[in-house]
Amino acid sequence: MSERAQRLLELADDELILGWRDSEWTGVAPSLEEDVAFSSIAQNEIGHARALYELAARDLETTADELAFDRDPSEYRSAPLVELRRMDWAHTIARHWLYETADEIRLESLKASEDAEVAGLAAKMDREEAYHRMHAAMWVGRLRGDERFETAVDDLWPYALGVLPEEQRGELAERIGRPVVDAVERGGHSDELRELWEEMTMVRRSVPGATW
Amino acid sequence: MVTEAAVWDALAEIPDPEIPVISLVDLGVVRDVAVEGARVRVEFTPTFLGCPALEVMRDAMAEKVRELGGEPDVQVINDDSWSTDRISAEGREKLRESGFAPPAPRGESKPTLVQLQSAVFRCPYCGSTDTRLENIFGPTPCRSLRYCASCRQPFEQFKTI
Numbered sequence: 001m002s003e004r005a006q007r008l009l010e011l012a013d014d015e016l017i018l019g020w021r022d023s024e025w026t027g028v029a030p031s032l033e034e035d036v037a038f039s040s041i042a043q044n045e046i047g048h049a050r051a052l053y054e055l056a057a058r059d060l061e062t063t064a065d066e067l068a069f070d071r072d073p074s075e076y077r078s079a080p081l082v083e084l085r086r087m088d089w090a091h092t093i094a095r096h097w098l099y100e101t102a103d104e105i106r107l108e109s110l111k112a113s114e115d116a117e118v119a120g121l122a123a124k125m126d127r128e129e130a131y132h133r134m135h136a137a138m139w140v141g142r143l144r145g146d147e148r149f150e151t152a153v154d155d156l157w158p159y160a161l162g163v164l165p166e167e168q169r170g171e172l173a174e175r176i177g178r179p180v181v182d183a184v185e186r187g188g189h190s191d192e193l194r195e196l197w198e199e200m201t202m203v204r205r206s207v208p209g210a211t212w
Numbered sequence: 213m214v215t216e217a218a219v220w221d222a223l224a225e226i227p228d229p230e231i232p233v234i235s236l237v238d239l240g241v242v243r244d245v246a247v248e249g250a251r252v253r254v255e256f257t258p259t260f261l262g263c264p265a266l267e268v269m270r271d272a273m274a275e276k277v278r279e280l281g282g283e284p285d286v287q288v289i290n291d292d293s294w295s296t297d298r299i300s301a302e303g304r305e306k307l308r309e310s311g312f313a314p315p316a317p318r319g320e321s322k323p324t325l326v327q328l329q330s331a332v333f334r335c336p337y338c339g340s341t342d343t344r345l346e347n348i349f350g351p352t353p354c355r356s357l358r359y360c361a362s363c364r365q366p367f368e369q370f371k372t373i
Contacts, residue, residue: 033346033347033349036347036349036350036351037347037348037349039349040349040350040352040353041349043262043264043353044260044261044262044353045262046262047260047261047262047263047353048261048262050261050262051261051290054290055290117291120290120291120292120293121290121291123291123292124257124261124290124291124292124294125261127292127295127322127373128260128261128262128353128373130322130323130373131323131348131349131371131373134323134324134325134328134348135348135349137325138325138348
């Protein structure tokens, strides 16, 4: 697999899995506003995943749906941060803030890429992500200094570092205000990913090869 | 023989599936039309990548081209060429008349939370700027929710992207 296809899949898998996790708040978020916000963010992330899979699918001579749903969970390139399930609100907001901050660093670098297709798509994604970052910033403004929130950030910090390649972790540490430590790296997956995958691909697996 | 002008006119009749008061051409998402013989190539960019109306819009454009007697080739372009600044002046007016506050100009800088929380957005019903942010997110990815303290009316604000 080319370096380009691999990087596209990492990003696409992150956005798909996080989009799925965000959608788990639909109907049960602490307030109606957050129900709408997390559902909308989920829709954006899954839209980004689709565009990224389409780009990768051309390189790999397959389709976006096959990449998204027909691989074994062990083949996904997602970061463990996005796989964690059913966290309390403090952890949910902590992950949201950590992921969006890491994603901003990643998108800044992709926007400067010499690969015009990747740079163009990253710039389009970034226009939408700006609103996710505002939403995260608004919540961090409310919760910063709160013990539960700070503990949640500490818990998730090694996972957040694992979203980025090593050379970008110093920048993340600076923006979050925590030191670089050993990261929870991509490649290993929890049982939580398999559970998510089984639910996510259930309909597609029920009638293989069907056109919907 | 299909002309490019005829294709543009036909596409201008297609309403946005989620905000039907505005057409795809008003929205600025049709980027290019090129006619080569019977083949009509239409390039378009979705407003938001997660737009669920993508397929509906693509099929509607292909259908319009077929009605003109052309063979449609509709290409979805996911690049940075669309921003809300591309919505036409007429499109903005149609949005406002229907109770959707049109997007603020993006200009050179990204929108910010401070900007969103400031009282510079105009209520589409009474014209007051005494409005506040209720939710960054709304019923579709392209809209936020605001409340007008002057006429006590909640309204939808098109996001600037």
